């Protein structure tokens with residue numbers, strides 16, 4: 001790592017943000033977690049435990065604060081908030097982060113756009129290959145699947161390497177990747193499968209390596225999404241997506257996908273940047289008829305999420 005240690009600010013005190021904070025603290029880095037939605041200038045220190053395997057839990061004290069208490073932020077800014085908060089955060093952070101690198105640790109397609117539009121000088125994007133699940137506010141179950149690549153949206157190779165060195169730890173591993181687009185699409189397609197099918201079946205991530213029938217449905221979504229990627233000039237093979245899907249399924253057996261965690265907790269999901277974004281891109285290319293199943297699964301997730309949040313008028317259901 002660099003001789004000058006940069007402070008790492010993690011925005012979003014959820015399953016990913018807290019796990020990353022603990023691993024960084026244990027590796028001796030300077031870390032502060034910043035709440036994504038809360039603005040009460042309240043600062044606390046919380047002991048957080050991360051279960052990395054049966055019976056093995058790593059713990060650290062993590063400082064948690066809110067944006068109001070930090071007029072200026074100088075260091076590495078990692079975003080592990082839900083991506084639908086990006087536009088608001090890009091506005092809130094404007095003029096406060098100087099030349100600090102911003103690193104997006106989020107799922108989805110097009111999630112970097114707000115930070116690009118607002119002219120942030122250094123922007124890096126990570127594709128996450130880990131699963132992290134909140135057991136309660138202070139305890140998390142974490143399972144790594146692979147090393148997480150970080151690539152450049154705006155910035156240079158030397159700064160990217162510095163960012164990677166600061167964030168990399170033995171339990172949550174990062175590497176630099178200069179050709180990230182292909183991986184972003186591959187992971188987004190995998191998410192279109194996991195984040196729709198698992199919540200609809202209310203089942204853990206292991207389903208695709210346990211059930212051939214679930215895998216067959218997954219293949220239909222993969223084929224649809226690959227066609228759209230190909231039209232966009234991203235060459236992805238069916239077998240590489242399927243291998244990635246099965247690897248995640250096997251290594252995160254028992255874990256609930258983030259969208260299932262969201263629905264269970266009556267929270268908004270990120271399906272807009274997954275199935276719905278693929279459909280939106282397909283529409284732009286007049287290919288909407290080729291993504292019917294991806295669309296249907298996305299619509300079912302949206303409806304399921306709205307029903308659990310009671311956004312849909314339950315009085316109507318009462319009158320039936």
Ligand SMILES: NC(=O)C1=CN([C@@H]2O[C@H](COP(=O)(O)OP(=O)(O)OC[C@H]3O[C@@H](n4cnc5c(N)ncnc54)[C@H](OP(=O)(O)O)[C@@H]3O)[C@@H](O)[C@H]2O)C=CC1
Nearest residue numbers: 012013014015016035036037081082085106107128131132
């Ligand atoms: N959990 C997992 O296994 C994986 C997650 N990911 C991705 O990582 C990212 C973080 O996921 P995860 O940690 O699971 O999510 P959580 O829901 O556990 O935490 C996300 C945090 O985002 C903040 N947040 C929510 N809504 C908003 C908003 N509108 N504006 C600003 N901040 C907001 C909240 O912070 P606060 O409570 O501080 O206000 C919340 O704690 C997501 O993009 C997800 O898709 C990717 C792979 C695996």
Ligand SMILES: CC(C)(CO)C(=O)C(=O)O
Nearest residue numbers: 128129130131194257258
């Ligand atoms: C597919 C998976 C589990 C991989 O990290 C994921 O992205 C999620 O939980 O949202």
